[in-house]
Amino acid sequence: MKVILFGATGMVGQGVLRECLLDAGVESVLAVGRRPGGQQHAKLREILHDDFFDFAAIESQLAGYDACFFCLGVSSLGMDEARYRHLTYDITLAAAGTLSRLNPQMVFIYVSGRGTDSTESGRLMWARVKGKTENDLLKLPFKAAYMFRPAGIQPLHGIRSKTAWVQAIYVVSAPLLSLLNRVAPNYMTTTEQVGRAMIRVARDGYPTRVLESADINRL
Numbered sequence: 001m002k003v004i005l006f007g008a009t010g011m012v013g014q015g016v017l018r019e020c021l022l023d024a025g026v027e028s029v030l031a032v033g034r035r036p037g038g039q040q041h042a043k044l045r046e047i048l049h050d051d052f053f054d055f056a057a058i059e060s061q062l063a064g065y066d067a068c069f070f071c072l073g074v075s076s077l078g079m080d081e082a083r084y085r086h087l088t089y090d091i092t093l094a095a096a097g098t099l100s101r102l103n104p105q106m107v108f109i110y111v112s113g114r115g116t117d118s119t120e121s122g123r124l125m126w127a128r129v130k131g132k133t134e135n136d137l138l139k140l141p142f143k144a145a146y147m148f149r150p151a152g153i154q155p156l157h158g159i160r161s162k163t164a165w166v167q168a169i170y171v172v173s174a175p176l177l178s179l180l181n182r183v184a185p186n187y188m189t190t191t192e193q194v195g196r197a198m199i200r201v202a203r204d205g206y207p208t209r210v211l212e213s214a215d216i217n218r219l
């Protein structure tokens with residue numbers, strides 16, 4: 001399987017990249033980012049790109065892939081709806097539109113989050129925007145698209161959040177998070193489980209197009 005990864009420098013993306021590099025069934029990974037991830041690996045190639053609303057300049061390098069794991073995303077904290085939609089919906093659909101045109105046999109997996117609002121009309125701004133993003137991704141002519149809706153994600157294997165205070169919370173509460181993962185799989189998963197689940201779903205499919213935390217942990 002040949003994989004394109006977006007968001008490889010982020011917490012979720014680093015976890016997904018780790019699992020892809022370890023999995024013998026993943027032949028190669030193309031990480032598309034705006035800065036280098038700093039990793040060297042025989043299976044990994046990076047494209048640095050500066051306009052995530054327009055992929056025309058790198059289109060020729062985006063064909064011939066089996067799966068895209070889209071882990072790029074921003075927090076809605078302190079953002080108004082227009083800005084959050086621009087960075088969430090516009091970037092994701094720009095990438096996915098290009099990829100679906102170039103790779104009709106591709107499986108596209110998007111990381112949204114628990115509580116995403118498929119009605120697009122609820123009270124929570126981030127949930128509406130992610131709901132619209134999911135709904136429109138599901139309409140694109142991919143072989144299949146799957147929406148991953150994790151709740152909390154515990155970073156494992158030295159992966160760190162970019163936000164210092166968030167990382168501090170992960171460190172202090174690591175034993176509690178591991179316990180939660182076992183007793184409340186609807187609320188907690190790990191970077192390892194997300195990465196492994198993506199690879200499995202891309203390879204074998206899944207009965208539903210939307211996967212909650214418990215689905216991710218079951219895979």
Ligand SMILES: NC(=O)c1ccc[n+]([C@@H]2O[C@H](COP(=O)([O-])OP(=O)(O)OC[C@H]3O[C@@H](n4cnc5c(N)ncnc54)[C@H](OP(=O)(O)O)[C@@H]3O)[C@@H](O)[C@H]2O)c1
Binds near residue numbers: 153162
């Ligand atoms: N962390 C969680 O517990 C959690 C739980 C549920 C859902 N999620 C969702 O998972 C996704 C990833 O979360 P995360 O925690 O991994 O976030 P993160 O650590 O902040 O990483 C975000 C990734 O997106 C890239 N990115 C952000 N804005 C960009 C832009 N304008 N242009 C190009 N690249 C951009 C970042 O690149 P740079 O490194 O260049 O900034 C980075 O690779 C988000 O959609 C989030 O809502 C996360």
